[in-house]
Amino acid sequence: MRVHELAKELKLTSKDILSKLADLKIPAKGHMSALDDAALQKVRAALLAAKTKPAPSAASPKTIKAPVKAAAPVKTAPKVAVPKAAAAPQVAAKPAARPTPAAPAAATVRAPEPKHAPAAAATKPVAHASATPAAPKPVAPAPKAAAPVAKAPEPAPIPAPAAPPVELKVLEIKFPITVGELANKLDVKPADLIKRLMQQNVFASITQQLDQAMAAKAAESFGSLLTQAPTLEEQLEKASAPDPLKLVQRAPVVTFMGHVDHGKTSLLDAIRQAKVAESEAGGITQHIGAYEVLLPKGHVTFLDTPGHEAFSALRARGANVTDIVVLVVAADDGVMPQTIEAIDHARAADVTIVVAINKMDKPEANVQRIKQQLAQYNLLSEDWGGKTIMIPVSAKTRQGIDEILEMLLLESELLELKADPTATPQGAVIEARQTKNRGPVATLLVQQGTLRVGDMIVVGQLSGRVRALNDHRGLRIKEAGPAKPVEVLGLPEVPAAGDRFLVVADERAARELAQQRREKLTKNVSTPPKRITLEQLHQQIAEGKLKELRLILKSDVQGSLEAIVSSLQKLDTEKEEVSFRILHTAVGDINESDVILAAASDAIIVGFHVGIDLNVQVLAAKEGVDVHIYQIIYELVGSIKSAIEGLLEPTLEETFLGRAEVRKIFQISKIGMVAGCMVTKGVIRRDATIRVIRGRDRLAETKITNLKRVKDEAREVQEGTECGISLDAGNDLQVGDLLEAWEIKKVARKLA
DSSP: OBHHHHHHHHTOOHHHHHHHHHHTTOOOOSTTOBOOHHHHHHHHHHHHHHHHSOOGGGHHHHHHHHHHHHHHHHHHHHHHHHHHHTOGGGOOHHHHHTTTTSOHHHHHHSOOOTTTOHHHHHHSOHHHHTTSTTSOGGGOSOOTTHHHHHHTTTTSOOTTTTSOOOOOEEEEEOSSEEHHHHHHHHTSOHHHHHHHHHHTTOOOOTTOEEOHHHHHHHHHHTTEEEEEOOOHHHHHHHHTOOOGGGOEEOOOEEEEEESTTSSHHHHHHHHHTSOOGGGSGGGSOOSOEEEEEEETTEEEEEEEOSOHHHHHHHHHTTOOOOSEEEEEEETTTOOOHHHHHHHHHHHHTTOEEEEEEEOTTSTTOOHHHHHHHHHTTTOOBGGGTSSBEEEEOOTTTOTTHHHHHHHHHHHHHHHTOEEOTTSOOEEEEEEEEEETTTEEEEEEEEEESOEETTOEEEETTEEEEOOEEEOTTSOEESEEOTTEEEEEEOOSSOOOTTOEEEEOSOHHHHHHHHHHHHHHHHHHSSSOOOOOOGGGHHHHHHTTOOOEEEEEEEESSHHHHHHHHHHHHHHOOOTTTOEEEEEEEEESOBOHHHHHHHHHHTOEEEEESOOBOHHHHHHHHHHTOOEEEESSHHHHHHHHHHHHHHHSOOEEEEEEEEEEEEEEEEEETTTEEEEEEEEEEEEEETTSEEEEEETTEEEEEEEEEEEEETTEEOSEEETTOEEEEEETTOTTOOTTOEEEEEEEEEEOOOOO
């Protein structure tokens, strides 16, 4: 019996069963894993024991009894303090005047009279009385016995921490800002602000603009802290964030990918029980379609794309909409070049892959051959010990359709897909087109919130009001929740596929946001997006932004490609620090698909003895993709090797320089502690790292702030010479300490 079948029998989720198997140390890789009779018996016994185990009600009496036991000593505790404190006649005017500047809490603990509140004294411990005595005023005068208590806390510097540094007033400002506007924000006179700027060597008129650094420095002198005001888009994105407490399970979004004419649309047609393939020109999909299928266990949203190029084009625009990829492979045709590209594109997106081996109705279908071919690309079937679900299907005979739908729902269950239907509606454009009768029509996939007719929507650089919503069947609907594809009417123009959409409550804010996006696009139209290049790797590493090198390799022949991959894999020796990843390898010229994948994955394209079309060069320049073509294999491997070496953390090389012994300690007012030393070995240099040694212990590792020979500054002091040394952290130096000087260099690491 398989894991998902056992879960169905016990009315549990596959994830619960897998968790229980892990607790029982029974190996199971996924919900398709088979369990023998012994394992089944063990799991059933464990689950039965968990159900019949009594509820932890026995713990509740303990929690009830705990305060009762704690109350017993509380009753006896006040008896010690109450009789002495009951001597009210001792209260006089003179002792009352003394303890008033001291801490009154200590006096009021013993002051309450037992006549007025004996019950409170019996039920509340003395420790709690310190919180309540501030209320009764007659208790303020304390007996003489409280006088020493009042003097005791006087040494504690209570007033010192009570005066914290002055808190700066935080102001949100849009930069740049004029002097007059800044003065208005700071609520000061412009003349006072100009004087303060002059003191900072900034000579500005009332209409001159100040950048963030100058404005912040001037504002700080007036007790204010300036921060960059969030843009309208940042404010809307923050307001539209989903509430974690309101997340509910949503339908999975599934994309069909594979080689041309392997039956992607026909298989989807069989699933939807509708004729879609016949309406396409030549039976080939011409545009992206989004369809929703209702199953007994829930909904599934399917995206039928023209290929992996469109899939990665959406990713390149920031529309990561797919949860699961169904890789369609024809059982009679096998793995083809576009199948391999689809695998690489899906892996680059880090999406779960489910394989549908289609056309099982043909006599030449060979499932084992397909599994063997896919194993070469690290897609191992579950019955071969892997984790990839592979299901033989037929779009004509409907073989395996129910099974693949069940597997999709199981995968989505393990992925724990959730969304907030009450959040501000947002999502992505799947496709858009211009129609004669209805004008611009956009197919949107709602990812968060619920889109309704009448909502003000911003799509990319466009804004408009939703006039109508149609589902995938063309029927009018009033609203669409998470993971639901809809056609939207009401946009002024046709948006681009992959554009993000967001619902804005205010029409004015929607138009302003669209205008800001248009202005931003106009500014950036001449500058392509910044992608990673081989020349930028060292800078990226210095900033800590990159620890992975991603490559797309193209070669003229298969033999050269295998040699390049083999040479590069030998370089990948520092996996704990650098992730070296080849996203895609193929034979042939560099094409648009390679550029789109590189743009979506921030990768570098490396070619060997290949060409590149002019249109592809233009696309690469537009997307900011770095393309390198080599004619000598050693140059190619050397460039990649240098790039990987730039990703490695340098090693530290230490060289002993010398040692000095502390003979005397001097305290100088302007410098601090200075150690009078004798250099006993080697040389002490001003730029060296100093290690303080006392006996066998190393106390500190620091730098030299001052090094003097007699009264003169010195760069270095030789062996047998006296000198004065002051350290960054030298306040605890003692006579007899040893100061060792070391030179520490960072050495770039090389690969073998």
